[in-house]
Amino acid sequence: xxxxxxxxxxxxxxxxxxxxxxxxxxxxxxxxxxxxxxxxxxxxxxxxxxxxxxxxxxxxxxxxxxxxxxxxxxxxxxxxxxxxxxxxxxxxxxxxxxxxxxxxxxxxxxxxxxxxxxxxxxxxxxxxxxxxxxxxxxxxxxxxxxxxxxxxxxxxxxxxxxxxxxxxxxxxxxxxxxxxxxxxxxxxxxxxxxxxxxxxxxxxxxxxxxxxxxxxxxxxxxxxxxxxxxxxxxxxxxxxxxxxxxxxxxxxxxxxxxxxxxxxxxxxxxxxxxxxxxxxxxxxxxxxxxxxxxxxxxxxxxxxxxxxxxxxxxxxxxxxxxxxxxxxxxxxxxxxxxxxxxxxxxxxxxxxxxxxxxxxxxxxxxxxxxxxxxxxxxxxxxxxxxxxxxx
Numbered sequence: 001x002x003x004x005x006x007x008x009x010x011x012x013x014x015x016x017x018x019x020x021x022x023x024x025x026x027x028x029x030x031x032x033x034x035x036x037x038x039x040x041x042x043x044x045x046x047x048x049x050x051x052x053x054x055x056x057x058x059x060x061x062x063x064x065x066x067x068x069x070x071x072x073x074x075x076x077x078x079x080x081x082x083x084x085x086x087x088x089x090x091x092x093x094x095x096x097x098x099x100x101x102x103x104x105x106x107x108x109x110x111x112x113x114x115x116x117x118x119x120x121x122x123x124x125x126x127x128x129x130x131x132x133x134x135x136x137x138x139x140x141x142x143x144x145x146x147x148x149x150x151x152x153x154x155x156x157x158x159x160x161x162x163x164x165x166x167x168x169x170x171x172x173x174x175x176x177x178x179x180x181x182x183x184x185x186x187x188x189x190x191x192x193x194x195x196x197x198x199x200x201x202x203x204x205x206x207x208x209x210x211x212x213x214x215x216x217x218x219x220x221x222x223x224x225x226x227x228x229x230x231x232x233x234x235x236x237x238x239x240x241x242x243x244x245x246x247x248x249x250x251x252x253x254x255x256x257x258x259x260x261x262x263x264x265x266x267x268x269x270x271x272x273x274x275x276x277x278x279x280x281x282x283x284x285x286x287x288x289x290x291x292x293x294x295x296x297x298x299x300x301x302x303x304x305x306x307x308x309x310x311x312x313x314x315x316x317x318x319x320x321x322x323x324x325x326x327x328x329x330x331x332x333x334x335x336x337x338x339x340x341x342x343x344x345x346x347x348x349x350x351x352x353x354x355x356x357x358x359x360x361x362x363x364x365x366x367x368x369x370x371x372x373x374x375x376x377x378x379x380x381x382x383x384x385x386x387x388x389x390x391x
Contacts, residue, residue: 010342014026025043026056027044029041073116076113076117080109084100087155099148100148102159107145108148112127117370120153121166122166125167139174146172177364182335190322192320198318200314203298206271208335209333210264211340213330216313220296220297225297235252237253248305254355255355260353279299282301291303313329337366
């Protein structure tokens with residue numbers, strides 16, 4: 001026969017009673033409804049009075065500290081979707097959105113998507129990193145996805161859904177900086193000679209001389225080339241959607257998010273003038289079929305943008321022909337930077353030319369070249385002092 005309900009007041013904003021079924025129930029006031037102002041109560045059930053009192057005391061302690069959270073059933077997957085579309089989408093570039101989306105779909109959700117957000121701990125996050133490393137992904141890739149998860153959970157923290165960011169309790173793998181492989185001094189004339197009869201001659205030469213990223217090169221419009229002042233403004237890129245048969249599009253921003261104006265050597269503009277003549281000839285041949293709606297500098301015979309994959313494959317053939325099969329298109333950009341540094345350019349100028357966020361990043365990437373520059377400077381300084389002593 002069920003016992004008669006037995007209620008008893010408890011300290012603070014909670015009370016304990018014995019239910020008719022014999023179990024004990026603690027009711028705790030955890031806050032007020034922001035809309036109505038009415039108190040919000042939470043019930044805790046247990047087999048003994050001592051058990052529910054212990055839970056109630058813990059909750060009241062959290063309320064006093066300001067660390068109590070109303071229980072929610074939102075999963076990590078649900079929150080990531082909400083964060084991406086509600087908080088992130090309007091603040092990031094389309095390419096960044098696709099990157100975030102891919103990290104979430106491929107690496108984060110499969111590991112921790114089903115876990116309730118408020119139950120997520122550092123050990124769960126660590127499993128995400130460990131799983132990515134086990135798949136053979138680089139430390140940089142893990143770090144990039146870790147940044148996405150950290151941002152999403154930081155917003156959850158600000159929204160009062162969680163009391164701390166579990167990412168802070170996980171250890172990321174060490175990022176090993178890939179050593180750059182620019183063209184050597186002896187490679188450069190070989191490279192320029194190898195592309196001489198190539199349909200991509202001008203594009204590859206400009207990529208080398210102006211230090212442009214591949215997307216920046218293929219997305220460069222004529223309106224950003226100033227022949228009179230010898231300047232190029234880099235403000236957009238040719239990109240392709242990161243999915244099967246993804247469409248090409250012009251992203252009206254650079255990797256850093258900021259346009260930059262550079263002054264490459266005059267030789268660069270000789271190749272650009274030649275490209276302008278070549279394009280004019282193709283336009284005459286193409287007639288009504290010619291279409292260059294984006295006013296791009298580098299196009300095919302009918303005015304369409306160049307395909308990134310085709311451009312890359314052609315470069316690899318050229319690189320192999322001069323004994324550098326390891327080289328990538330991006331190494332032309334590295335070559336531009338190392339040549340500038342070797343020619344005596346200061347790091348700040350190289351940073352601005354390359355569009356790096358900080359000079360320290362430039363120093364880090366081109367450490368070996370900058371070390372040689374410092375040695376040359378030291379030698380010149382030594383020579384100067386020796387002349388003074390003789391005088």
